[in-house]
Amino acid sequence: MTFDFTRRSVLLGAGAALGTFVLGRSQALAQATVPLKIGFISPVSGPLAGFGETDGYILDRAREALAGGVTMNGTGYSVELLDRDTQSDPSRAGQLARELINSDGVDIMIAVSTPETINPVSDACEAAGVPCISTVMPWEAWYFGRGAKPGEPSPFTYGFHFGFGVDEFYRAYISQWDLIETNRKVGVMYPNDADGNAVRAVLAPRLVEAGYEVIDPGAYETGTQDYSQQIRIFREAGIEIFNTFPIPPDFAAFWRQAAQQGLHRQIKIVQTAKTGLFPGDIEALGTLGNNIASAAYWHRDFPYTSPVTGLNGVALCDGYEAATGRQWTQQLGASLSAIDVAMAALAAAADPKDKDGVAAAIAGLTADSIAGVVDFTTGPVPNVAHGPIIGTQWQPSEKGPHQFDYVVTENATDPNVPVVGTLVPYNA
The missing domain is CATH 3.40.50.2300 (Response regulator)
Structure with missing residues (x-):
């Protein structure tokens, strides 16, 4: 499924910040844009490789959608996604983040999947003053696992995490x-x-x-x-x-x-x-x-659409299976949702090149994504937005x-997701 972004405008609401962006208004605009660089770090190889297996496909779809550039607050920008593989090594994750910050000059970072990836990347971004969006690990392991204390102000200025918790x-x-x-x-x-x-x-x-x-x-x-x-x-x-x-x-x-x-x-x-x-x-x-x-944390039956690509869950998964011959995985929607939120974050700031302004905007951000609404204004703690976990089962x-x-098999944390089967005992 493809979209002609020279004719189709996609807007994202950004809560109180009211940030919006328009995709690919014209080729001339794209040629005259200011560059925006987005770092994307995930485990594509090593024992955690399942989390990164589909990221190449997601990045291709996002790059296609953003190829014509975007307009934010009347200014045109080109968008470059710089992806890196941690090889499932936490030390390498931190090193890659520092390289993307110091050598490539990224404007915002995305870290996806597991504490072994997310926490060292978040720490590197916090030290360097670069906004970071992360998802796919329990938020408690991100927040308290990195030194925050219950009932005390958040020690983090630049890192923001969305998704499930305990x-x-x-x-x-x-x-x-x-x-x-x-x-x-x-x-x-x-x-x-x-x-x-x-x-x-x-x-x-x-x-x-x-x-x-x-x-x-x-x-x-x-x-x-x-x-x-x-x-x-x-x-x-x-x-x-x-x-x-x-x-x-x-x-x-x-x-x-x-x-x-x-x-x-x-x-x-x-x-x-x-x-x-x-x-x-x-x-x-x-x-x-x-x-x-x-x-x-995501399923093809989630009833939401990616503002960046225009794809819903069924279209995203069908496209992946047709292109690769492999079965879809829930990481497709999770990784794409991080790109959705990062783009909304950049658009929410008066100047997406102002790292302090972007970080401040994220704190008040409410954004649509293929995983649903991501709302940083309602907690459960500062710098964190709730996300669902849906009960599922692998049935022959x-x-x-x-x-x-x-x-x-159940949908207690997001009733919008349809329940389509019955839980079967393991030894049935």
Whole structure:
């Protein structure tokens, strides 16, 4: 699906700032524009590569849409997207951010997916005074994990994060788990990293308050090879729900060992996060991937449209599958939403080249995106905007063309998203 941006104008509302931009008004305008440079950092290779797998496609669509330039507050600008691969290395993420800032002179930075990418990029931008938009990690791990304190003023001026937090996980999980009768014993396996520590501190106590018995063998180190101790504890406790936040290789190793030792036979709900987000993760497990429950921060059925590209979820995913021959992933919409918000942020400032002005504008920004409305004015804390988590499940496809269908099973955190399937017990 293509759009003629020489005839089609796209406007973004930017809350109180009322920022707008117009795409590609004329070729002459594009040739006379001031350059805007946007850094885009994500993990395209390494153990977190699933998060960056679709970014090349998204960047191509955004570059096509922005090729004719934009007009903001009456001034024409060309737009350049400079993407970099962290190789799943936090040190490299910070280094790339500093290079984009110091050598390439980016006007705004986008950091996408996991604390290993987002936090070092956000820290580099904060130190250099460059506005940064990030998404796809729990906001608590971004905010408190970088030194902010509850009840105290935000220590951040240039970094802004949007998306889900532990409350969204809690609401989605409670809604999801109520769909199947269990003994309410939840085995949790949270890693010793920013995600795991934030979830352990906030989510586990809330599950206990909701009447679940939480069995936690303790934090494990990323890259652990032997999970016999955790499996033994879960088996002896008789858990029927399993919840984990590992990177994909760790979950694959754990779940294969769990199957070898018989744990999988007693589990009714396998609820994963951070892993199990993408079809490749599930397909690699073979039949052990059947009916693994997941959580979607974006889905092709989200009823929203990207202001930058004009694409809705169905068109975006269909285009990706036609172009690549691969199944769509939720990262398509997540990465595109970050570009939507970054463009709105630049437009919200009186001068998009003024980094202090852009950062100040983001604090009052409300912007449309393919992931829904992103509102930095309502918290939950300064510099953060809420985002949904939707309960989903990987169910064996009956009609094809893919091995699994990614089915929405609950929508407590965004009722606008349609529920299209029923949660099936893992061993059904």
